[in-house]
Amino acid sequence: MRSSGKSTPVRLRDVVGDGWGVTLRGLDLTIECLAGWHPLIRQFAADAGRLLAAHPGTWLEFRQVKQKFGGLRIYFETQAPDDVAAAILARKDAIQQASFFKCEVCGSHGTTVSKDPARARAVSTRCEEHEDGRIFYWGQGMEYSPVATARFRRKTT
Numbered sequence: 001m002r003s004s005g006k007s008t009p010v011r012l013r014d015v016v017g018d019g020w021g022v023t024l025r026g027l028d029l030t031i032e033c034l035a036g037w038h039p040l041i042r043q044f045a046a047d048a049g050r051l052l053a054a055h056p057g058t059w060l061e062f063r064q065v066k067q068k069f070g071g072l073r074i075y076f077e078t079q080a081p082d083d084v085a086a087a088i089l090a091r092k093d094a095i096q097q098a099s100f101f102k103c104e105v106c107g108s109h110g111t112t113v114s115k116d117p118a119r120a121r122a123v124s125t126r127c128e129e130h131e132d133g134r135i136f137y138w139g140q141g142m143e144y145s146p147v148a149t150a151r152f153r154r155k156t157t
């Protein structure tokens with residue numbers, strides 16, 4: 001799967017599904033990462049939903065789900081009791097850490113690569129097939145930008 005041109009925006013609810021009631025909120029936000037990490041996001045939602053279900057009335061609201069510095073980042077707020085919130089945070093940390101070993105494009109084993117360490121946007125986690133000497137630029141609307149690629153290439157060679 002090569003990405004070029006605009007990618008279709010994916011909403012969080014498209015990945016984690018409906019049926020969370022008021023437990024998981026903020027599902028209309030747009031996910032700013034590729035499909036290889038969707039299973040990790042689903043896993044986090046399932047874990048958080050299960051932890052919250054044991055405490056009726058508690059909820060978690062997603063603020064942002066994105067790629068940053070080559071890893072998955074999940075931001076949320078919760079009013080769950082401290083011990084429940086700590087358990088959810090621990091799950092989040094584990095899942096974010098796992099993303100550094102999964103190709104963001106396809107989900108198979110990946111490594112975090114950078115063509116230009118000075119630029120966080122040039123860092124990505126990819127398998128060998130999808131790394132392909134490319135630099136992925138996370139501009140507005142997650143558009144793959146050949147212009148940015150050319151610019152980064154000139155700078156690094």
Ligand SMILES: [Zn+2]
Pocket residue numbers: 103104105106107108126127128129130
């Ligand atoms: Zn891949």
